[in-house]
Amino acid sequence: MAIKRxxxxxxxxxxxxARDMFVERINAVCSREGWRPYEALTHTIDAAFRSMxxxxxxxxxxxxxxxxxxxxxxxxxxxxxxxxxxxIAAMLAAIVAALEAExxxxxxxIFEELAASSHLGQFFTPYHLSRLMAELIIDDPQKMLAQxxxxxxxxxxxxxxxxxxxxxxxxxxxxxxINLATQVHWTMVDVDYIAxxxxxxxxxxxxxxxxxxxxxxxxxxxxLATPTLAAILHTRRVRYEPEAKLPPPPPPGAPRxxxxxxxxxxxxxxxxxx
Numbered sequence: 001m002a003i004k005r006x007x008x009x010x011x012x013x014x015x016x017x018a019r020d021m022f023v024e025r026i027n028a029v030c031s032r033e034g035w036r037p038y039e040a041l042t043h044t045i046d047a048a049f050r051s052m053x054x055x056x057x058x059x060x061x062x063x064x065x066x067x068x069x070x071x072x073x074x075x076x077x078x079x080x081x082x083x084x085x086x087x088i089a090a091m092l093a094a095i096v097a098a099l100e101a102e103x104x105x106x107x108x109x110i111f112e113e114l115a116a117s118s119h120l121g122q123f124f125t126p127y128h129l130s131r132l133m134a135e136l137i138i139d140d141p142q143k144m145l146a147q148x149x150x151x152x153x154x155x156x157x158x159x160x161x162x163x164x165x166x167x168x169x170x171x172x173x174x175x176x177x178i179n180l181a182t183q184v185h186w187t188m189v190d191v192d193y194i195a196x197x198x199x200x201x202x203x204x205x206x207x208x209x210x211x212x213x214x215x216x217x218x219x220x221x222x223x224l225a226t227p228t229l230a231a232i233l234h235t236r237r238v239r240y241e242p243e244a245k246l247p248p249p250p251p252p253g254a255p256r257x258x259x260x261x262x263x264x265x266x267x268x269x270x271x272x273x274x
Contacts, residue, residue: 002027003037009109011127018098018106025087025094032087033079037114042194045107047074047085048092049197052204053226096205103206104171105130105164107198124161130168138169141178152209153184158217160188163199170208181230186210189217193224204228 005023010016029040050071057064078084098106108124125133144153157166166188170180178184186208190196193214200212209230215222 002030003114008113011104011106011109012102014101015098015106018094018101019110021097022091022094022110025090029084029087033077033084041110041114043074043077044088044091045111045194045198045201047071047088048095048201050074051092052201055229056226056232092201095201099202099205103167103174105162105167105202107162107202108164111162111195111198124164127164127168130165131171133165134169134172138172138176141173141176145178145183152182153178154187155184156187156189158189160190160199160212161192161195163188163202166199166208166210167202167206170206180206180208182209182234184209185231187213189213189215191216196224200226200228204230209234 003023003026005020008019008023010019026037026040026044029035029044030037033040035043050067054064054067054071057067075081075085095106105124105127108127112124141153148154155166155169157163160166166186170184173184174180186203188196188199188203188210190199190213196212196214200210203210203212207230208228210228211231212226212228213222214224
């Protein structure tokens with residue numbers, strides 16, 4: 001079933017040409033490969049993420065080989081790989097064009113229309129509401145920066161989706177004189193792999209310093225972690241193991257730890273999170 005351009009809302013009119021090109025190419029892939037729209041979208045995001053992530057693994061040959069193998073699985077799903085991978089590349093070009101036109105969430109409306117999971121309760125906050133929340137919360141970022149112990153502001157998004165709220169907050173920070181590559185660092189987590197991959201694509205293309213995790217914020221389990229290129233270029237950022245592991249469970253019969261209520265706003269809690 002073909003997607004109509006008007007079925008995909010816009011966060012800004014500046015994204016209209018890119019949206020139209022994206023929809024045209026995704027329809028071409030669906031027609032050629034017999035994929036449903038959500039399959040074409042998830043394969044596109046996965047392929048783009050794997051391609052971009054490879055630049056972060058140049059000195060880690062085993063992880064680079066595994067990443068390349070995942071990319072080639074996507075190629076292997078294509079009946080006509082040359083034409084369809086060309087369309088996937090064109091869709092990535094559309095994302096680049098959209099974010100160059102205005103660096104706010106482009107993938108979110110497309111993802112919500114075609115691939116949002118009711119099982120995961122996915123609902124993406126509308127951009128204008130995200131922007132309003134950011135303006136209310138980010139009062140004086142220059143003062144925050146002056147008080148930051150590390151010389152840059154640390155922020156966390158525990159359920160980042162495709163990065164829409166992060167991009168809205170970054171738009172506010174940018175307007176208030178904050179350099180997103182050197183003066184801010186994000187930790188972004190989402191339990192949905194494709195959503196986390198989309199968040200990585202958008203934050204990387206917008207020059208935002210971030211560590212993007214495919215993981216579960218509640219259980220602290222991590223399956224995949226990747227820094228954006230801006231984070232790699234600034235080595236003072238907090239580093240982590242790409243494949244984080246949980247501590248072993250307590251032995252049978254061991255006393256259970258009494259649960260405690262954690263503070264949401266204590267500065268030491270925020271620092272420890274990143």
